[in-house]
Amino acid sequence: MAQYARSPAVAVIRLRNPPVNTLSFAVLQALEDGLEKADADPSVKAVMICGENGKFSAGADIRGFSSPNRPVKSLAALVSLIESSKKPVVAAIEGIALGGGLEVALGCHYRVAHVKARMGLPEVTLGLLPGAEGTQRLPRLIGVPAALDMITTGKHIPATEALKLGLVDEVVEENTVEAAIRLANKVIGQPLGPRRLSLKPVPKLPDMEAFLSQARVRVKKQAQGCLAPELCFQAVRAATQMPFADGVRRERELFMVLLSSGQARALQYAFLAERAAQKWTTPGGASWSSATPQPVRSAAVIGLGTMGRGIVTSLVKANIPVVALEQDLEYLNTGRKAVMLLLEREAMKMEVGAQTLDFHNPARLQFTVDFDSLRDVDLVIEAVFENMALKKEIFHKLSRICKPGALLCTNTSALNIDEIASATSRPQQVIGTHFFSPAHVMRLLEIIYGRHTSPTAIATAVQLAKALKKVGVVVGNCFGFVGNRMMFPYVQQAVFLLEEGSRPEAVDRVLEDFGFKIGPFRMSDLAGLDVGWRSRQGQGLTGPSVPAGTPARQRQGQRYSPLPDLLCESGRFGQKTGKGWYQYEKAGGRTATPDPWLHSLLAQYRDTHGIEPRFIDQEEILERCLFSLINEGFAILAEGIASGPEHLDVIYINGYGWPKHKGGPMFYASTVGLPRVLAKLHKYSEAHPDVPGLQPSAFLKKLAAVGNPPIKEWMSYLSQQSSRL
Numbered sequence: 001m002a003q004y005a006r007s008p009a010v011a012v013i014r015l016r017n018p019p020v021n022t023l024s025f026a027v028l029q030a031l032e033d034g035l036e037k038a039d040a041d042p043s044v045k046a047v048m049i050c051g052e053n054g055k056f057s058a059g060a061d062i063r064g065f066s067s068p069n070r071p072v073k074s075l076a077a078l079v080s081l082i083e084s085s086k087k088p089v090v091a092a093i094e095g096i097a098l099g100g101g102l103e104v105a106l107g108c109h110y111r112v113a114h115v116k117a118r119m120g121l122p123e124v125t126l127g128l129l130p131g132a133e134g135t136q137r138l139p140r141l142i143g144v145p146a147a148l149d150m151i152t153t154g155k156h157i158p159a160t161e162a163l164k165l166g167l168v169d170e171v172v173e174e175n176t177v178e179a180a181i182r183l184a185n186k187v188i189g190q191p192l193g194p195r196r197l198s199l200k201p202v203p204k205l206p207d208m209e210a211f212l213s214q215a216r217v218r219v220k221k222q223a224q225g226c227l228a229p230e231l232c233f234q235a236v237r238a239a240t241q242m243p244f245a246d247g248v249r250r251e252r253e254l255f256m257v258l259l260s261s262g263q264a265r266a267l268q269y270a271f272l273a274e275r276a277a278q279k280w281t282t283p284g285g286a287s288w289s290s291a292t293p294q295p296v297r298s299a300a301v302i303g304l305g306t307m308g309r310g311i312v313t314s315l316v317k318a319n320i321p322v323v324a325l326e327q328d329l330e331y332l333n334t335g336r337k338a339v340m341l342l343l344e345r346e347a348m349k350m351e352v353g354a355q356t357l358d359f360h361n362p363a364r365l366q367f368t369v370d371f372d373s374l375r376d377v378d379l380v381i382e383a384v385f386e387n388m389a390l391k392k393e394i395f396h397k398l399s400r401i402c403k404p405g406a407l408l409c410t411n412t413s414a415l416n417i418d419e420i421a422s423a424t425s426r427p428q429q430v431i432g433t434h435f436f437s438p439a440h441v442m443r444l445l446e447i448i449y450g451r452h453t454s455p456t457a458i459a460t461a462v463q464l465a466k467a468l469k470k471v472g473v474v475v476g477n478c479f480g481f482v483g484n485r486m487m488f489p490y491v492q493q494a495v496f497l498l499e500e501g502s503r504p505e506a507v508d509r510v511l512e513d514f515g516f517k518i519g520p521f522r523m524s525d526l527a528g529l530d531v532g533w534r535s536r537q538g539q540g541l542t543g544p545s546v547p548a549g550t551p552a553r554q555r556q557g558q559r560y561s562p563l564p565d566l567l568c569e570s571g572r573f574g575q576k577t578g579k580g581w582y583q584y585e586k587a588g589g590r591t592a593t594p595d596p597w598l599h600s601l602l603a604q605y606r607d608t609h610g611i612e613p614r615f616i617d618q619e620e621i622l623e624r625c626l627f628s629l630i631n632e633g634f635a636i637l638a639e640g641i642a643s644g645p646e647h648l649d650v651i652y653i654n655g656y657g658w659p660k661h662k663g664g665p666m667f668y669a670s671t672v673g674l675p676r677v678l679a680k681l682h683k684y685s686e687a688h689p690d691v692p693g694l695q696p697s698a699f700l701k702k703l704a705a706v707g708n709p710p711i712k713e714w715m716s717y718l719s720q721q722s723s724r725l
């Protein structure tokens with residue numbers, strides 16, 4: 001857990017807890033033992049602390065926060081013990097020093113970092129604050145503005161920046177441990193008082209009060225309903241107002257508030273859920289542990305519309321050479337300009353000194369209308385219009401042209417992967433890669449395997465997600481896959497609420513107050529109402545193919561709202577046309593304003609259909625929208641479309657703006673309590689028996705019958721027979 005050695009006047013303590021040297025109780029105990037041993041040995045003149053396997057430490061074990069035996073108190077005590085050592089202690093920071101790991105380094109008298117190391121106090125991202133005196137030591141070392149920035153954002157900073165800030169004393173390109181030992185030998189006998197951060201004053205600012213009040217406004221704005229940034233701010237402010245010991249007491253009080261908050265639990269769950277979702281399996285037995293990805297050295301993108309542009313940008317940023325293809329020269333030129341603009345913007349955002357984007361080089365990015373140019377690429381991503389016939393035509397062509405091993409990916413948002421694959425002679429190499437708009441920004445990549453998709457193809461798509469710095473979540477094939485399938489009942493409820501008496505701005509406000517970045521109506525206006533309209537036309541729900549005599553508000557015996565169709569028929573496609581559920585300052589405008597035209601349309605619509613409008617309270621809006629979405633999630637789990645609730649939660653946090661501090665929809669359901677979710681769905685489905693989305697799923701009923709089992713046990717209640725394959 002920590003190895004003790006000598007070199008020769010310097011005691012070397014090496015933290016050892018693979019893979020990232022988290023500070024378990026055993027590690028802390030071994031570190032304390034090492035310090036005591038060094039202290040007791042007169043031939044030891046200095047101490048050096050480093051981590052095993054090129055990593056200093058990732059801090060506390062996140063899995064241990066919910067354990068009653070968490071070693072929280074001892075970490076702070078240990079940091080004080082290090083600082084009060086009479087022999088100089090030097091930290092050798094390789095790889096990472098994060099959270100409690102960096103707090104240990106702050107207790108040391110000197111810090112040497114490898115040039116590739118990264119440091120940070122990411123506790124805020126886990127709903128916490130640096131609770132081992134980090135909020136009091138860091139401002140004393142690097143000043144309040146820089147410390148506040150690091151502590152309230154949780155960002156990791158590179159060693160070179162750490163050197164500029166004074167967080168480390170030395171940055172080395174070679175052997176960090178040897179450099180730290182050299183420094184330790186050099187400082188033997190030098191006074192340690194000035195190196196003990198707890199004894200230093202916090203550097204003054206010309207107007208600390210003004211700085212802090214501006215910073216507080218900024219932190220609150222960025223927090224978006226999350227508690228931790230505000231409490232991190234308060235802890236740092238305490239450092240500016242109180243002596244060290246009082247600041248530490250305040251830090252502890254604030255830490256305990258956060259530790260017991262539901263937000264910390266949700267954020268820690270979200271961290272672990274993202275890692276768990278990487279360990280994909282399929283009902284057919286394919287798994288991350290046995291499948292091997294094939295290398296992707298080059299790629300092609302077909303269709304340079306909204307999605308294709310972002311996908312090309314993402315690939316170029318990942319340093320993968322791209323061939324970008326359009327249907328004709330006019331579309332190609334428009335697409336090329338759009339891609340170049342995106343890439344120029346991305347290049348401007350890149351850190352000084354980082355590798356530049358080489359997108360003017362035709363060997364890295366080539367534009368074409370010729371399918372023959374796709375002959376040699378390792379992977380193709382199709383992003384043409386959402387039309388099955390067109391997609392099949394393209395895949396048939398790809399199957400003939402591309403080299404035998406090439407992976408053929410479709411960015412369809414809902415269409416059947418198996419049907420697309422059937423147009424090829426290599427269905428094992430066909431897979432869905434569902435990007436989210438804007439594709440170069442959004443972290444989610446939904447990866448959809450079909451009936452014949454090979455484990456290698458899945459592993460390759462997962463590897464691609466990593467290369468693009470995205471979170472790949474592997475799911476099964478069904479209409480809308482996971483994300484959009486869960487979204488349908490949510491948006492449907494939102495529209496039904498309008499029919500019954502609510503307004504778009506009222507529904508959006510409730511869901512935005514809950515924590516969504518934007519509510520369902522602002523989201524629909526942003527995405528374009530025509531997208532769903534075309535899909536409903538394709539499904540025969542609206543348009544000329546609807547049989548004469550079909551009731552306006554019913555399809556196949558189920559409730560249907562023609563409201564979105566009416567908007568599209570009036571040319572209201574959302575932001576792009578300047579009008580949708582809201583009005584905008586101009587076509588392409590972004591500022592949504594409630595629209596009196598829409599309000600009178602709603603009144604007229606209710607009159608026409610004999611609907612008596614009623615006041616709908618916030619609780620009903622929230623529950624009908626969220627619980628119908630969650631209910632669909634349970635159906636998806638029961639069908640084996642996703643292998644666990646954490647997969648659904650990762651999809652919603654990273655692709656649909658679900659507030660991370662509420663842990664994702666399925667985690668949220670577990671906090672509300674499954675029996676309560678079920679009771680509410682029963683109530684709403686009794687009131688609306690013609691809405692299948694409100695009828696509780698069998699799996700939810702099964703789990704609620706047990707009580708409220710922990711989320712990690714849910715899947716054990718599914719019998720093998722209910723699995724999809």
Ligand SMILES: CCCCCCCCCCCCCC(=O)CC(=O)SCCNC(=O)CCNC(=O)[C@H](O)C(C)(C)COP(=O)(O)OP(=O)(O)OC[C@H]1O[C@@H](n2cnc3c(N)ncnc32)[C@H](O)[C@@H]1OP(=O)(O)O
Nearest residue numbers: 058059060061062063072073098099100122131132252275
């Ligand atoms: C009752 C008395 C009360 C008195 C009050 C006292 C108050 C005093 C309280 C003091 C408490 C101090 C608490 C503390 O120390 C705070 C912390 O340290 S919180 C933790 C902060 N650290 C992080 O947030 C780091 C998180 N990790 C990462 O960012 C990345 O994992 C990392 C950059 C380290 C590596 O990334 P990458 O290479 O991409 O690999 P993975 O992300 O896949 O990780 C590999 C593997 O490691 C697991 N892991 C990583 N970090 C942790 C962690 N901190 N804890 C547990 N496990 C971790 C990760 O899950 C992966 O494992 P899998 O098995 O694959 O899931």
Ligand SMILES: NC(=O)C1=CN([C@@H]2O[C@H](COP(=O)(O)OP(=O)(O)OC[C@H]3O[C@@H](n4cnc5c(N)ncnc54)[C@H](O)[C@@H]3O)[C@@H](O)[C@H]2O)C=CC1
Nearest residue numbers: 303304305306307326327331383384385386411412413437
């Ligand atoms: N717009 C969105 O938010 C999202 C869309 N999707 C999916 O991505 C796909 C593309 O959607 P968008 O980019 O929004 O569409 P878009 O309409 O903006 O772009 C489609 C592009 O494909 C090109 N194209 C059409 N036929 C072609 C052919 N035969 N050869 C080459 N290029 C051809 C068109 O010229 C056009 O530029 C669709 O399947 C859609 O469902 C997926 C996620 C989100």
